[in-house]
Amino acid sequence: MTDTSIPSADQSVDEETSAPTETGEGTSEPREKKAPADSDLFRQSEIAADYVEGLLDILDYDGDIDELVSGGRPVVEVVGSRLQSLVGQRGATLEALQELTRLAVFRQTGTPSRLLLDVGGYRAARRKELAAVAKNAVEKVKEHGEAVRLEPMSAFERKCVHDVVNAMSGVESESEGVEPNRRIVVRPVAD
Numbered sequence: 001m002t003d004t005s006i007p008s009a010d011q012s013v014d015e016e017t018s019a020p021t022e023t024g025e026g027t028s029e030p031r032e033k034k035a036p037a038d039s040d041l042f043r044q045s046e047i048a049a050d051y052v053e054g055l056l057d058i059l060d061y062d063g064d065i066d067e068l069v070s071g072g073r074p075v076v077e078v079v080g081s082r083l084q085s086l087v088g089q090r091g092a093t094l095e096a097l098q099e100l101t102r103l104a105v106f107r108q109t110g111t112p113s114r115l116l117l118d119v120g121g122y123r124a125a126r127r128k129e130l131a132a133v134a135k136n137a138v139e140k141v142k143e144h145g146e147a148v149r150l151e152p153m154s155a156f157e158r159k160c161v162h163d164v165v166n167a168m169s170g171v172e173s174e175s176e177g178v179e180p181n182r183r184i185v186v187r188p189v190a191d
Contacts, residue, residue: 040111041069041074042068042074044074044113044115045067046067047105047108048101048102048117049065049066049067049076051104052101053065064079064080065078073114073116074105074114074115075115075116076101076115076116076117076118077121079121080120087120091123091126091154091156123156126156130160131164134186135168137150137165138164141187142171142188145188149184149185153184158182162175170189172186173187
């Protein structure tokens with residue numbers, strides 16, 4: 001039987017969190033965990049690209065695969081025609097493929113990965129849509145002075161919205177609820 005568990009499965013690695021600190025042995029001073037080196041991140045993207053290439057071969061899909069490191073995380077982008085079925089409705093299939101790919105990386109490296117998988121530019125296009133949704137919500141909050149609850153979103157989508165809202169003054173955002181119905185609430189900042 002194959003062990004497919006990964007540490008911290010309760011929390012999506014798409015959501016940004018503060019780096020936990022550890023206490024050094026024999027000292028009382030905390031030290032921060034080291035971020036993976038770019039070479040380690042690139043290695044993760046190579047492992048992921050090989051895994052995705054194998055999936056494409058099994059499915060008999062054609063696509064060009066680029067592996068890179070962006071924003072301190074490994075990224076694999078798949079570009080080609082006839083790839084929409086790998087994205088699925090609202091990116092659900094893409095999210096599942098990303099988790100499988102992260103698992104493949106974990107099995108080879110022993111380290112959980114924050115790998116981001118994009119197919120057909122879906123995530124880039126969705127990021128633009130979500131920026132517009134976030135700006136619209138901020139305008140409503142500023143106009144009416146009341147909180148706005150957005151529709152349930154994936155961790156990737158929530159992070160995109162939080163990033164836009166946090167860059168604007170006079171408003172704040174937080175996630176509420178439980179997956180798969182976790183959503184963002186945008187509200188005015190209390191004076």
